[in-house]
Amino acid sequence: MRVWINGTPEARDLMADSAKKNGQERQLDQLTEECAELIVAVNHFRRGRITAEQMQDEMADVLLMLMACSEYGGSLEAATEAKLLKVKAWVESDEEDHGE
Numbered sequence: 811m812r813v814w815i816n817g818t819p820e821a822r823d824l825m826a827d828s829a830k831k832n833g834q835e836r837q838l839d840q841l842t843e844e845c846a847e848l849i850v851a852v853n854h855f856r857r858g859r860i861t862a863e864q865m866q867d868e869m870a871d872v873l874l875m876l877m878a879c880s881e882y883g884g885s886l887e888a889a890t891e892a893k894l895l896k897v898k899a900w901v902e903s904d905e906e907d908h909g910e
């Protein structure tokens with residue numbers, strides 16, 4: 811199952827440039843900050859304190875950070891594809907609890 815986690819070539823190139831300009835430590839710091847903001851946003855959404863659009867704004871921040879941090883090695887696409895196969899097997903199974 812092929813995924814294209816880095817979006818369009820233009821988006822990939824832009825986030826690669828951002829990753830290079832920020833440097834790995836700063837970019838990883840920003841990733842953790844954005845993940846924390848997303849956790850807060852999800853909890854606020856559950857309590858009705860923010861809209862779905864506001865939560866999605868934080869999701870977009872995390873997605874961009876993932877795109878940028880994928881520049882530092884490994885293969886985010888390969889890892890994602892492997893996870894998708896597990897999700898596919900779960901969706902097609904009778905199991906109720908995903909376990910991840």
Ligand SMILES: [Mg+2]
Nearest residue numbers: 844847868871
């Ligand atoms: Mg944010």
